[in-house]
Amino acid sequence: MAKTLPGRSEVVLQDTWDITSVYPDITAWHADAQRLASELPKLAAYAGTLGDAPATLLAALQHFEQAQVLMGRLFVYTSMNFDVDTTNQAAAALRDQAIGLYARLGATTAFVEPELLALEPTHLDGMIAAEPGLAVYRHLIENLRRRAAHVRSGEVEQLLAQAAEPLSAAYSSYQMLAEGDLQFADALDAQGEPHTVTTSTIEELLHSPDRTLRYNAWCSHQDGFLRFKNSIGSIYAGSVKGDVFNARARRYPSALDASLFASNIPRTVYENVIDACNRHLPIWHRYWAIRRRALGLEQIEACDIFAPLGPTLRYSFDEAVAIVTQAVAPLGATYQTTAQDGLTTQRWVDVYPNQGKTSGAYSSGSYGTHPFILLNFDGTLVNVSTLAHELGHSMHTWYTQQHQPPIYADYALFVAEVASNFNQALLRGHLLAKQPGRDEEIAILEEAMSNFHRYLFLMPILSQFEQHVHDQAEKGQPLTASGMNSVLSDLFARGYGPAVKVDPERDGIVWAQFPHLYANFYVYQYASGIAAANALAVDVLGGDQEAQAKYLRFLGAGSSVYPLDALKMAGIDMTSPEPLDRAFAVLEGFVSRLEALVG
The missing domain is CATH 1.20.140.70 (Oligopeptidase f, N-terminal domain)
Structure with missing residues (x-):
């Protein structure tokens, strides 16, 4: 059962x-x-x-x-x-x-x-x-x-x-369907045992060493969304048209320009992100080839992207809290103690999946409350990293509220993903500095690749998909689920390269699984965020006290300054492609290190 x-x-x-x-x-x-x-x-x-x-x-x-x-x-x-x-x-x-x-x-x-x-x-x-x-x-x-x-x-x-x-009805309808009403068939493993597939459990199933289970879980999950592709396509089209309406009502040239202008971000910053991610696709093609050889397959599929290359390490939630709070020690006693109290006695976190619970993870809260973190913790190192990520958001919120009046106690999405990815970089540095054994080192590098895959591969692809769909809407062209699937599967085919087999329908429906797309041009900011975070983390991990102080000032800036100026306070200029290129250099280093370990 x-x-x-x-x-x-x-x-x-x-x-x-x-x-x-x-x-x-x-x-x-x-x-x-x-x-x-x-x-x-x-x-x-x-x-x-x-x-x-x-x-x-x-x-x-x-x-x-x-x-x-x-x-x-x-x-x-x-x-x-x-x-x-x-x-x-x-x-x-x-x-x-x-x-x-x-x-x-x-x-x-x-x-x-x-x-x-x-x-x-x-x-x-x-x-x-x-x-x-x-x-x-x-x-x-x-x-x-x-x-x-x-x-x-x-x-x-x-x-x-x-x-x-x-x-806002489009997003509400999407949540009701994707998180509440959508049902998936059980996935059978190699022994014929069934496993429950939900939006909360799919990530764990795709990390299974059992390829039969991975493949069946992937098919069940994707087919569940495909059964409702026309409904979800209509819902998303409504959201996109809402973006276009708002942009035109406020006299912006496009929905993209409206999103960028809101945070005073030049269009060149967005273009730098997309350009850098496309220029560095050969690093990903190399990685997929390494993964294919390590798994002993002629060609890998999407279900193999997260297949473990070594033993799967498991952690209790208490162990995860201990690891993460140790990892953030370079940010000082106030940061570390506040985080530890929040994750334990103050109960910031909703930890495990349950029926009807929203999938994924996020940080929330409002002025006058402490932060809150929604998780669907499954005990993997990836989920330990997710805890670090969401804690980064929460501590960003905490520092902003400590230093800003309510009018400036929020922050733009453009800087939000810096604080979250910064914590993941600290976690990685902490774990690798402990001179782990081969299996643990592979697990740490696989977590890194999973993180970079989401932010420097998947999110830029989704952003290009988002731009294409918005361009169609702005030209008055019809938006259909089949058309969206075709656009995204083509983007995946280019991104994956020859080592990965693309299923046009099942890979194409991935857009239907990301509520992020209901926030006008949010997803590209994951790539800019991970780039800035990894560049900033190098000096802090090296014990540079000035770098630490500048980073904490950035966390406390809120919206009292424009996002690019807040990042300059921390020492990063995101109008240049240089931080993105540095991030891809970090990625390439992980790929080389992993290749040496798995042969």
């Missing part, structure tokens, strides 16, 4: 995140939701008054800020409640209520940016100079002026804010 995942109610409390630290119960959540709703008329009353006096402007901005903090707390609670059991309709309804309240808050405050831009610059600057409390908003105003050409009238801004809720 295949092992069945436990229901949510069967999960041990200690293995779950402490959602009661956000709200003790649903009643408390509803009380805050009602409180925020009652604040909306008061916020609306500021319309037409922002230029009256410095004190009025300060009161308005602080009131808006407090409302956003409350909204963040309300939303993160409902998201966490839903993501641990997407089959829970009460949790889904509560999340929908939060989405609706978020849209109402956005519509209520939509007048703010147009009204501030309508003020004479000298008048606004004079108010800021006259009221010390307004000084903190200087970067906010500077960024608003930068975006002036894309801020519409108060009426249009209100309409766009109201559109946020229906435009």
